[in-house]
Amino acid sequence: MAKRLPLIILLWFCTDLYFYKAIHTLTRAADYLWIYWVIDLLLMGGLAAVIFVRRGSQMQQTLITWVIGLMLLAFIPRLLAVPVLLIEDLSRLFRGFPPRELWVSELAFGVAAVMFLVVLFGITRGRHFYRLRRETIWFPDLPEAFDGFTITQITDVHSGSFTNAAGVQKGLDLVNDQQSDVILFTGDLVNNKASEMDQWIPAFAGLKAPTGKFSILGNHDYGDYIQWESAEAKHANLKRLKQVHSEIGFRLLLDEAVTLKKDDQSIELIGVENWGKGGFHKYGDLEKATASVPGDAFKVLMSHDPSHWEGVTLEHDQHIHLTLSGHTHGMQFGIDFLGFKWSPVQYVYKQWAGLYQNAGRYLYVNRGFGFLGLKGRIGMWPEVAVITLKRGSR
Template structure:
């Protein structure tokens, strides 16, 4: 571990020295260069200090959030400077070869300055985007409307409106009152049903207290249901005792109940309209390892008629391909979250890209496989990096057809 740390430090030092060459090219004032070195040193001291003291006994998420912000907003954009400097150095190498064989000197100092400026400018743009994502991006909630065909949907449920929200991560918000506008947006849709698909908290049930009144303010004609996500089990902190950890989920269930949400733990509920039925199924978290696999679809669907209209809440979208779509219960629609769209990417009408797609094939929007549908919600909150760039927080309005 010590050897790895020394190698990593050496690589960082070389990269910083390389980047400093770009700064020297465009900043002639020595005080400006000194200021850059001083600020850089403070950033690294801060990061080292934070990393040394991050441990599983920390009960809040704020040290991780600040560290992630510094890495993404200050260090990562520097890779663009390195990229442009490398372009110039490749040109210089080619020029050297040309001069060596032709005995003709070539020198383009303006190119070096231009590429250095370009690298610094693009790094500055990305720094601004990541900082904007923290200050404003995580509050730019939008309603995404989608119509979904449900097999054997009774006439009474045609046009039925369901709001799906997911991945609140209540402990990630310093100022949860700033989310009021998003909850107003939910109520403006006048939903028949509200479904929350997991990760209400980062670890501790008590985190929900900060947003309990907001969730209680949600109105839905036929009820509000939720399921557990991987974070709700409190797997990512060190507990004082096994008893304390064991009590965490009962506490979360109790707090959500106070906000009007019923937790479904490998079970189902029936929505009845005019004697016709829609089955809402909720399973505990089931994801590919290392995520927990507590979801029991056999248990959750026991007693449901084969030809009934069914909607499943399952936090992790990998559950769909691995188990759900081939399950004999024949579930028409699965609602998931979990991926957050990695809170970073391009999320345009015809162009969708996020680094998370290299881990999850189904990471946002509606997917169809074998006549069955999966909708992956982009998440309501944030985790790790406390912001969003490109992939905005989502409220999904699903209309059944």
């Protein structure tokens, strides 16, 4: 983040200077103009403080939450208003640069005001604005007994970010309402420490599924992002987190597979530890996880990071029919409407939200149940996914 700070500051002030033209057209009152710049300086000071506060401390986490939210609230509305001003300036270029039209500045300010309300909703209510997403996937070799088998997937709970019990319960009730055959959780139960789950154990233990509840670890579950007093303390934290999975009724799969049976037929559910590109640890071992899995079995894989799909799974000698991942959160910011989706995270992850397919192998990337860093979601709402397996071809 420190390396990107100069670029962030440059983009911020370039946008500010441009939008300032609209403000200056609408009002010349010195008080308002001074407030405009003081807010910017305070936000930049907050961003600098995040860099210099002790890494992983509670103070840094609190600063990150507030600074990200306030920066988005100030930056996004202005950024989206800039094209309105730019279009007029292109017109003015061919007209000898006459004074800016008042109505154009009013329009730009109106666009900014609307986006301000959208962002405000996202950071105040978006964190628990759960959306149900359904996918039906057809497989010619799915065992007949599993035709219509339903999976509810949740991922990236990040319980250390929760403060609203009623909001969390709203999402858990949505999970139970689906009455799916199985519930799968694909990693990041906590931000850093197992103790973050203590108050939420009863709520998550209330999730029900007739065929069972299964889970894996995500990159945040290992405690790699904070400083521990000793290696023993870090190890004890991970051991405790594994116990928490049991206490909430989930069978934690650690590079292993379990057989799900129905009417004398079966499918294999595989779970790997976290494996990711781009500096993330590669704990997961798919070879180990599939060592006892029959080659002709129908396989569902839980793998937290979607980069594992192209990095390992597609090239694996065993045909993995369906992989379920999370990790990206859809960056908790973007546009996801009527089939169109966009988020800055797509420039980092090729597969970042929704369903993907390659030669009969499918990947579903869940946008996440919780939130981290930004204490909210803007356009990229929290998700409960229901996937129905069907036998045959679509």
